[in-house]
Amino acid sequence: MKKEKATIHDIAEKLNVTASTVSRALNDNPRISEATKKKVLKVAKQLNYQPNHIASALRSGKSRLIGVIVPTANRNFFSSVIRGIEEIATNLNYRIVISQSYDEFEKEVQNVEALLNAQVDGVIASIGKTTENIEHFEKIMKKGIPLVLFDRVSNDLEVSQVVIDDFLGAYQTVDHLIKNGAKRIIHFSSSQRINIYKERKRGYEEALKDNGIEVDPALILYSNMQLEDGRKLIEDLLKKDVKFDAVFSASDYAIMGAMQVLKEHGYKIPQQIKLAGFGNEPFTSFTEPTITTVDQKSIPMGKITAETFFELLNDKKTDPMAKKTILKPELIIRGSSQKN
């Protein structure tokens, strides 16, 4: 009953060959005859041999581990990307190691260190909100292992990345709001150091211009874009009696807060004020009215990120070009933005 795990040496002994032969046989090396391979495979099964990845990793330098860094694992977007990554990785017999930065620069740096120490074969990450410099990511690249960024990326890093076309998503949304009668559109944004917010704002501005509406900086409000922020911003606007007929938020949470306050004040959505968010969080289809938003293609993004990662991993060329994949977002038109 003693289940001592079998090693290649046990197999070797049983067949009167050496461990190297067994190793090569198991790896389908052409230097080993078919007959021997068959025998090895048979004994391996018989002994219930399970390869020791750690030993293999030590010698070969490949751990079959991918480090994944996200700000937080329990936001729908990130957990969906993780889901996508995991699916691809598992199929290729790789494992993913998750770590969270909590949007803290310090933790992000620590996470990179920890993952490198764990000898991951590469890293997939989405940059935290407070990340100031990117030396830790450069360290990964210097090691010569693949690094792929998704969604929250950095322009300072010559590295493969997967994003959605935030500009386009915002542009289409604002254009849609205008086509449905909106003229004075508030925009909720956040730190312009973060690409996605900069791009969404740009999309907002361009859509206004293209529709002959002047951009009024006073209508662009910056916050952390949580639900509470959305509430406060709208309450402020109402207090100051600022006139507006629509809100385009770069975050679904903030637009949710906005909608709550507007409804509390008796405004009719979408008749008096139209709303649109960004992210297609699950709750946006459960509210009343349902919220128009932009789908970020999170699961496909995870899959494509993983695929990009494996391309890099298998690409033996010395300096693989940094490849930028831009996914097309999808405007999901729902009740909060319809004409009357």
Added chain:
Amino acid sequence: MKKEKATIHDIAEKLNVTASTVSRALNDNPRISEATKKKVLKVAKQLNYQPNHIASALRSGKSRLIGVIVPTANRNFFSSVIRGIEEIATNLNYRIVISQSYDEFEKEVQNVEALLNAQVDGVIASIGKTTENIEHFEKIMKKGIPLVLFDRVSNDLEVSQVVIDDFLGAYQTVDHLIKNGAKRIIHFSSSQRINIYKERKRGYEEALKDNGIEVDPALILYSNMQLEDGRKLIEDLLKKDVKFDAVFSASDYAIMGAMQVLKEHGYKIPQQIKLAGFGNEPFTSFTEPTITTVDQKSIPMGKITAETFFELLNDKKTDPMAKKTILKPELIIRGSSQKN
């Protein structure tokens, strides 16, 4: 510029000691003098030494990796538990390896195999819906490494587990519905092979009995409890003209579907029909009315699961008692269930 990673041998050479001394010094072994330890630490920093976890893992048999198996990473509950686990694990300098079973038995078995091959130091898991037998989990236990189950557990396994008191959560919810005037309460449930659903049903039944209401099996409906299931079940009831004044669903998604259909048919919630779900999914606080539900304490559950795991890991006793932690759920009373 060549950044060859330093090993303990490099440190040893520089100090004219052996690698074993360096290893012991780094591990703060009492057999090494303070003076030497200081010197080693200094040179280690100077060479930017980073320990190779793989090498250490091979020799010591400890990978500092925890395998985590969940049905899906992108459901709020699971991603929150993952978040909690990660937080604790990271603090203890452990890494977590995520894999998803997609509620498929086959995948779950494969995941266990893969994690064991990756030499994880233990496994934390929530069992899939279709899991028929538990041999794969027994295999983990036979290996003598910790296994902790959370939420979806198995009574057949003598293993530490962390759950919420599903019975209590359901009981309190149904009691609350009755106290608010409900008399004929529908219950949405799912496979009775899964503990949590069995317990929730039991809580429902007990609460009815304790309030002098007879349990009517016709009012208990079984499904997969997705949103669509909730819709269908309610549509059926309305078609059949079944009378009821409340619905208690073991899933928030199903109750959401129910609410949609009821509102579409002109029913007033909660005046005519009261609703309550289970899980405290984020969307339940954004609907109209907001949905009464039971909070499952997902992040604490993750943390406690991880803590239980580490207790087991550090417990050198041969046969640590399987420890069952039962968290108290929290009934979150919202608009969908209030008296008139």
Added chain:
DNA sequence: GAATTTAAGACAATCGATTGCATAATAATA
């Protein structure tokens, strides 16, 4: 049939850290 390839394995070093046992040097004890 001698010379040269080729095929199939064996041998042994290696990856980097850990650890049981041995040893040298020093301190404590008789």
Added chain:
DNA sequence: TATTATTATGCAATCGATTGTCTTAAATTC
């Protein structure tokens, strides 16, 4: 001072798989 304990390291094996080089025997070529 001789003897025993103690302290601080060194030595070498080990974890399990991988891989460059070498060897042997069979196959091919002329």
